[in-house]
Amino acid sequence: MTVSMPAAAVAPAAAPVASSAPAPGSGRLWVKNPLAAFTANELDAAGGLVIENGVITEVLAAGQSPAAPCAEVFDASAHVLLPGLINTHHHFYQTLTRAWAPVVNTPLFPWLKNLYPVWARLTPADLELATTVALSELLLSGCTTAADHHYLFPDGLEDGIDVQVDVVRKLGMRAMLTRGSMTLGEDDGGLPPQHTVQAPDVILEDSRRLIRDYHERGDGAVIQIGLAPCSPFSVTRDIMRDSAALAEEYDVRLHTHLAETMDEEAFCLETFGLRTVDYLESVGWLGNRTWLAHGVHFNDDEIARLGAAGTAVAHCPTSNMRLASGIGRMAELEDAGAPVGLGVDGSASNDASNLILEARQALYLQRLRYGAEAITPERALGWATRGSARALGRKDVGELAPGRQADLAMFRLDDLRFSGSHDPLSALLLCGADRADRVMVGGSWRVVDGALPGVDLPALIARHTAAARRMVAG
Numbered sequence: 001m002t003v004s005m006p007a008a009a010v011a012p013a014a015a016p017v018a019s020s021a022p023a024p025g026s027g028r029l030w031v032k033n034p035l036a037a038f039t040a041n042e043l044d045a046a047g048g049l050v051i052e053n054g055v056i057t058e059v060l061a062a063g064q065s066p067a068a069p070c071a072e073v074f075d076a077s078a079h080v081l082l083p084g085l086i087n088t089h090h091h092f093y094q095t096l097t098r099a100w101a102p103v104v105n106t107p108l109f110p111w112l113k114n115l116y117p118v119w120a121r122l123t124p125a126d127l128e129l130a131t132t133v134a135l136s137e138l139l140l141s142g143c144t145t146a147a148d149h150h151y152l153f154p155d156g157l158e159d160g161i162d163v164q165v166d167v168v169r170k171l172g173m174r175a176m177l178t179r180g181s182m183t184l185g186e187d188d189g190g191l192p193p194q195h196t197v198q199a200p201d202v203i204l205e206d207s208r209r210l211i212r213d214y215h216e217r218g219d220g221a222v223i224q225i226g227l228a229p230c231s232p233f234s235v236t237r238d239i240m241r242d243s244a245a246l247a248e249e250y251d252v253r254l255h256t257h258l259a260e261t262m263d264e265e266a267f268c269l270e271t272f273g274l275r276t277v278d279y280l281e282s283v284g285w286l287g288n289r290t291w292l293a294h295g296v297h298f299n300d301d302e303i304a305r306l307g308a309a310g311t312a313v314a315h316c317p318t319s320n321m322r323l324a325s326g327i328g329r330m331a332e333l334e335d336a337g338a339p340v341g342l343g344v345d346g347s348a349s350n351d352a353s354n355l356i357l358e359a360r361q362a363l364y365l366q367r368l369r370y371g372a373e374a375i376t377p378e379r380a381l382g383w384a385t386r387g388s389a390r391a392l393g394r395k396d397v398g399e400l401a402p403g404r405q406a407d408l409a410m411f412r413l414d415d416l417r418f419s420g421s422h423d424p425l426s427a428l429l430l431c432g433a434d435r436a437d438r439v440m441v442g443g444s445w446r447v448v449d450g451a452l453p454g455v456d457l458p459a460l461i462a463r464h465t466a467a468a469r470r471m472v473a474g
Contacts (some may be wrong), residue, residue, distance in 0.1 A: 027071030028052045029175045029443070030390055034081035035413070038378065039400040040386040048076060051406040054443030056219065076133060076410065079437060080424050082381065083400050084144025084407030085355040086388035088314035089255075089293040089343025092134040092148050092164065093127055096468040098351035108261045108323050112191055120154050120196050121471050124163050129464045131167040135175075136455060139352035139447055140346070142409030142436035144173060145389075145397055147314075147343070149255060149293065151180025153198055161210050167226035171455075172446045174221065174407070175363055176392050177214075178228035178255050179207045183239045191272065192232045200239050204246060219396040220405055220442060226251070231257040232279060233267045239282035253393050258461055259302075260294035261325045275410040277302040286311060291391040293343060294319075295333065296326040303329060307336025312371065312391035315383060317361040318352070319345035330362070331370050331379075334387070341388030356411070356436070359384040360429045377429045410438040 029051045037045035039059065047060030050070060058066055097118060103111045138146050148278075150160055161177050168175040184190030185197040191333050207227055215225040227243045229235040240256075247254045259265065259276040272279050277298065280286050288310030295313035298306065306313070315330050334340045344350050344358050363380040389398025411433050413424055421427035437449035446452070 021035065028057075028066070028068070029072045030066050030070040031074045031076050031408070034079050034410075035077040037081040037400065037427055038083070038381055038385075040083050040382055041399050041401055042170060042265065043401055045081065046399050049081075049400060049406075049408075051440075051443055054119060054406050056400060056402055056404050056406050062283070078412055078414065079401070079410040079453050080143065080413065080428055082411070083385040083398055083404075084396055084409050084439065084441065085142045085359070085384045086341065086392065086394075087138055087143050087146040087344055087355050087358075088291060088312075088341035088391045089316055089345055090134060090138075090146060090148045090353065091150065091346030091348075093122055093150065093152060094135075094346035095130045095133045095347035095353065095464070096122075096126060096471050097348040098468075100348065103332070103348070106323075107315060108325060109191065111323060115198055115199050116191075116193050118474075119152050119474070120193065120344055121474065122152055122154060122157055123157070124157055126467050126471060127157065127160055127163050128462070129467050131458060132171070133171055133464050134347060134353045135167060135171050136452055136457070136460065137172065138355060139173060139354045139439055140435055140450070141354040142411065142438060142439055143355040144409065144441045144446075145175065145392070145394070146173060147176035147178065147226070147255070147392060148446040149178050149228050149230075149257075150182050151182055151234075152196065154196065155264045156205070159212075161225075161411075165214055168223060171452075172441055172444060174223075174397070175255070176224045176226055176459055177210075178226035179203070179210050180228040180230050181239055181243070182234040183236050184234050188236075188370075190235075192230075197234075200236075200242060201364070203239060204242055207243070207246060208250075210254055215250070215252060217220070219394075221394075222442075223356065224392075226253040226255050228255040231260075231273070232264060232276065232436060237272070237283055240285065242362050244284040244406045245271040247289055253291065254285055255291055255293070256285070257294060258292040259297045260320075261323070267299055269358050280311075281305075289311075289393075291339070293345070294325065294328065294330040296320055298329060298333070298356060300382055302334050303332050303338070306333060307338045310337060312339035312341060314343040314391060315362055315367040315387075316345040317342075317349075318358060319349040321365065322349050322351070327365055327369050329369065330366055330383070331374060339390035340383050341391035342384045349390070355384060356409075356428065356433050360432060363429050364370060377426045380429060381425075397406045406440055406443040407434050408438070408440040410440075411435075412437045447452060
């Protein structure tokens with residue numbers, strides 16, 4: 001992959017759904033001479049990019065000019081240019097339970113046991129607010145594509161994914177919205193309260209509906225649907241197998257939590273008589289259709305098997321530190337052939353939705369395991385872009401290259417925190433960039449001068465805060 005700076009600077013079973021992408025601006029745009037550029041490949045973009053009809057048509061090296069005149073020129077000389085960041089694991093609804101005192105100091109299982117009853121109060125209006133907050137925060141951090149794992153469907157929230165679709169389209173992002181599920185309640189030895197689980201036939205029929213109604217295919221897709229039974233301790237083997245079969249039938253992706261904690265490993269051994277990857281294989285999930293959240297506790301043999309199968313892992317470093325879950329072996333997974341992406345995880349175990357900061361956390365956490373030389377800023381940014389795109393099965397985003405979607409994140413380095421820095425790209429992570437100045441999705445600007453056009457943030461915060469207080473109070 002290339003980091004460039006100008007010389008002056010240091011086949012489906014259902015019919016495909018048409019893309020819902022907004023029409024990009026007409027004409028050609030030259031994003032000219034960035035302060036630095038990370039392409040997530042070997043191309044040199046020191047001269048910038050040419051964008052036409054929402055797609056990158058030229059990547060220019062230092063000193064090069066577009067092949068034909070451009071109607072618009074954006075002077076990027078004060079910006080570090082990246083592919084739009086891609087978030088591979090989130091729970092949007094959890095923005096309503098950030099920093100809740102009863103779970104601030106608990107590990108995963110008691111954390112969940114305390115939160116499940118609160119989350120069961122979720123309403124469509126709550127989910128709309130929570131999703132808007134999560135996606136707005138992600139956009140402002142340079143994220144253009146986000147995957148959400150939504151598995152809570154209490155009475156009245158049967159159309160939860162539909163609510164999320166509307167918010168994604170309103171904000172102009174791309175999303176992989178996964179139809180999650182829980183079927184193994186406390187009465188049957190699982191972790192969730194019984195009133196939060198659903199019947200398998202309800203889950204599978206709704207999954208079919210969502211794929212038929214919303215799943216887009218091909219380059220430029222805005223909304224995609226995945227199938228996502230929640231975790232080994234909240235679903236039965238049957239729903240795992242049936243979800244795998246349905247994903248194969250409709251050619252969509254599979255997602256679940258796996259190997260997040262030692263408690264989970266003990267649960268799998270006690271309940272199924274299998275370690276986590278053996279369990280995954282036993283239900284037909286060990287393949288390149290699958291991406292897994294966390295993947296902290298894999299042994300050498302399991303890493304080799306995941307790599308050989310092309311099963312991807314969403315690394316969630318902040319969540320893993322917050323819940324004291326452990327340090328995943330991401331470099332070894334990647335070297336074995338498993339795509340590695342980044343996820344901010346739910347905003348009750350992170351408690352933020354900021355992907356550029358997540359790349360910084362990944363850099364530092366993985367250095368604790370592998371050392372400074374093995375984990376570079378470029379490698380961490382590669383996980384947040386190209387690696388995340390591979391985890392979601394996308395080839396049209398995650399890199400700056402001709403033919404890729406014009407999804408861009410641009411950061412300025414004129415804040416006090418960057419004063420005295422010398423390498424612009426390294427400064428993004430080492431000095432703690434936390435807000436993009438410009439973000440483009442499919443050729444359309446979605447963040448301008450560090451703000452979201454058309455979004456009244458103070459009003460959104462007030463409504464969201466009130467909903468969060470009501471939800472916790474019961």
